[in-house]
Amino acid sequence: MSSMRRGFMKNWFAVEAIPIYVIIxxxxxxxxxxxxxxxxxxxxxxxxxxxxxxxxxxxxxxxxLAAVNQKFEKRFARTVLRFLRMPYPCFSWSRDKL
Structure with a gap:
């Protein structure tokens, strides 16, 4: 098992490539x-x-996406996708709660 790990680390893992992986x-x-x-x-x-x-x-x-100098009580969110007939999570938040 350690020889497989060494082979992987030698061929595919480069420390200098970690920032590229994170950015991508x-x-x-x-x-x-x-x-x-x-x-x-x-x-x-x-x-x-x-x-x-x-x-x-x-x-x-x-x-x-961003409301500048405007205060709204709530955020618009669709609760059900009709073409999939499945609910998806609604992320309604306000700036006061952050």
Whole structure:
């Protein structure tokens, strides 16, 4: 077992490459999060049953990534993906709780 580990460490593990692995991993996680956020936004239409989902956003709900100098009571979140018929986690938070 130790010879396999030594072979792996010798051929595939380089200490100087750790920052590259961390940066690439962080970029991939961030890109996945942002693309998911864009796909689930209130202006995206996935089904024809609700052709105008942006009309369900109330005036006190924030649907933007960053709200500068504006205070909203809650954040817009879809609770059920109709095309998958599965709930997904809603991350509603406010700046006061951070």
């Amino acid at each position: 991993g962080g970029v991939m996680v961030g890109a996945t999060w942002y693309l998911g956020r864009l796909a689930l936004g209130p202006t995206v239409v996935w089904t024809k049953s609700n052709p105008t989902p942006w009309n369900t956003v109330k005036p006190e709900e924030n649907s933007k």
